[in-house]
Amino acid sequence: MAEDKGKVEGDAGEIPRKTPEQLRAAAAKEFRRLKKLYCKEGSKELAIDANKYNALLGLMRQTAFMSAQLDDLAEQLYYIGVTETYKNGADQYGTKESTQSKAYNTLIKNYITAIKTLADCTPEAEIKDELMEFIAQRQKGKK
Numbered sequence: 063m064a065e066d067k068g069k070v071e072g073d074a075g076e077i078p079r080k081t082p083e084q085l086r087a088a089a090a091k092e093f094r095r096l097k098k099l100y101c102k103e104g105s106k107e108l109a110i111d112a113n114k115y116n117a118l119l120g121l122m123r124q125t126a127f128m129s130a131q132l133d134d135l136a137e138q139l140y141y142i143g144v145t146e147t148y149k150n151g152a153d154q155y156g157t158k159e160s161t162q163s164k165a166y167n168t169l170i171k172n173y174i175t176a177i178k179t180l181a182d183c184t185p186e187a188e189i190k191d192e193l194m195e196f197i198a199q200r201q202k203g204k205k
Contacts, residue, residue: 077141080134088133093126097200099184109185118183125176128169 068095081086100118102109149155181187 077138079138080130085130085134088130089123089126091126092129093123096122096126096180099180102185110188112184114183118180121176121180125173125180128173128176132166132169133171135162135169138162138164 097119100108100110100115108115139160139162142160144160145157146160147155147157182200
């Protein structure tokens with residue numbers, strides 16, 4: 063499949079594709095959204111430890127990138143579907159999972175893992191951990 067000027071050529075003809083600039087803009091927007099999850103509501107002040115936040119920045123950036131790519135791949139899959147035809151030799155034809163579908167499936171698994179990691183580090187998760195620790199200590203004290 064040849065890529066040219068924001069289009070992908072497939073069985074269904076040319077498929078619209080986001081430009082690199084559109085992908086960068088979508089990733090940047092998602093990155094800003096993710097960063098806000100770690101700030102106090104209505105403020106730019108961090109709600110988690112600064113060192114932990116700095117360690118998460120790279121993961122947030124990569125997660126934002128994956129989000130933009132997943133949106134682009136999903137749009138392509140609407141046009142081409144999850145299978146594509148192939149030809150091996152003179153008389154051997156068939157269907158197989160499309161390249162975009164394989165890429166989407168791999169990327170979505172990595173994205174879910176990244177989102178879970180980020181979610182476990184949100185201020186709400188830290189509060190929940192502290193609450194569970196407090197409850198556990200209280201239960202130990204009653205025995």
